[in-house]
Structures are given as structure tokens and as C-alpha cells.
Amino acid sequence: MKANVNLDEAARVAAEADQAKAELVSPFLEAAxxxxxxxxxxxxxxxxVHRVRSPRTSDEVSALVALTGSVAGLVIYSMSSATACALASRMIGETVESLDPMAQSAIAELxxxxxxxxxILLEQAGYPSDISPPVLLVGHGSSIATFNLxxxxVPLELSVGRFSIDVAIRET
Structure with missing residues (x-):
């Protein structure tokens, strides 16, 4: 199922970023x-879609995944606690009212x-890479530095709230 995400426009914005090529950002939008x-x-x-060089201040829930290989950097998935609980509920198949360990695990797995x-899409485009296990930050206000990247x-609007993807990667 194709989502209502204009990948071409996102790719054009990504191409304007100093260190982020369109072919490095589009796979995350397609995958999401x-x-x-x-x-x-x-x-x-x-x-x-916009680009930022300053450190990221975490939302209530932020999942971080690092990439190494032909590309290196960090991808940050951010959302409110309410959005995280709603997504975890759908993944688990039961109502989630708080970010208990099961809900946290579901968001990290997402x-x-x-x-x-x-x-996989990056590898098909000629950028083989490995990913780290996800790290989950719970609580608003942590500063996440992506240094010179x-x-x-890319903010995505869902029926349950906003789900933001920050892609800070570069070719190695």
C-alpha cells in the first residue's frame, strides 16, 4: 500500500541538504x-520537509538508529507519548495506556x-549499510547532536498524531 507521502518532493528537499542526497533520504520515507x-x-x-543543522531536542518519545557502512549517521523517529501508545496498541493488538516496557519495545521495534x-532499499541503490539496535529516549528535552550532519x-501526519523522521546520514 502506497501512503500519501510525496516522495519526489521530499527527495528534492533532501537533495538541497548539504550532506544528504535524495537517494539517501527517500528510502526512509518509502520504508516508513x-x-x-x-x-x-x-x-x-x-x-x-525541511533541513536543520542544530541539535535535535527530543520529543516525549524518540527512537534512534545508527547506520554504518557506505552511509553513516543517525535516524531519529520522534513522537508524543500518546502517539507512541496508539502505535504500540496497534502493533501489540491490545490497548496500551502508558509507555510500559512492552510499549517501549514495540516502538523500538517499529x-x-x-x-x-x-x-535494504539503500543497498539496492548501491549503499550497503548496517544498522545498530535502536535506542529509545523517553522524556522530552534531551539534546541529540548530529554534529556536522x-x-x-520529514514530519508525517498519522490519524493518531505526528510521527517525525530526522535523517542525518552521509556517504562514507
Missing amino acids: ALVLWQECREQPSRGR ANVITGQAS TRVV
Whole structure:
């Protein structure tokens, strides 16, 4: 199922970023649309794609996955606690009212699966890479530095809230 995400426009914005090529960002959007549909029955629509060089202040829930290989950097998936609980509920198949360990595991796995699918697409485009296990930050306000990497920020609107993807990767 294709989501209502304009990948061409996102790719154009990504191409303008100093260190992020379109072919490095688009796989994350494609993977997110696919996985959010398969796992959560969510069809995202894309908000305004933009680029940022400053550190990222975490939302209430942020999952971080690092990439190494032909590309290196960090992908950050951010959302509110309410959005995280709603997505975890759909993944687990039962109501989740708080970010208990099971819900945290579900959100970490969602980030892992999206990044894994994106890494397959990156490899098909000639950028083989490995991914780290996800790290989950719970609590608003942590500063996440991507140092000299420009982050391409893609906010996705879901029926349960905003799900933002920050892609800060470069060719090695």
C-alpha cells in the first residue's frame, strides 16, 4: 500500500541538504510508509520537509538508529507519548495506556523495522549499510547532536498524531 507521502518532493528537499542526497533520504520515507501501513494500518501524509543543522531536542518519545557502512549517521523517529501508545496498541493488538516496557519495545521495534527496510532499499541503490539496535529516549528535552550532519526532517501526519523522521546520514 502506497501512503500519501510525496516522495519526489521530499527527495528534492533532501537533495538541497548539504550532506544528504535524495537517494539517501527517500528510502526512509518509502520504508516508513510501508511499515506504518503493515504494522499499524496508518497511511501517513507528509508535512513540510525541511533541513536543520542544530541539535535535535527530543520529543516525549524518540527512537534512534545508527547506520554504518557506505552511509553513516543517525535516524531519529520522534513522537508524543500518546502517539507512541496508539502505535504500540496497534502493533501489540491490545490497548496500551502508558509507555510500559512492552510499549517501549514495540516502538523500538517499529524504528528497527523501518530502518531495516530502508537499509535494504539503500543497498539496492548501491549503499550497503548496517544498522545498530535502536535506542529509545523517553522524556522530552534531551539534546541529540548530529554534529556536522544536516538533518532532513520529514514530519508525517498519522490519524493518531505526528510521527517525525530526522535523517542525518552521509556517504562514507
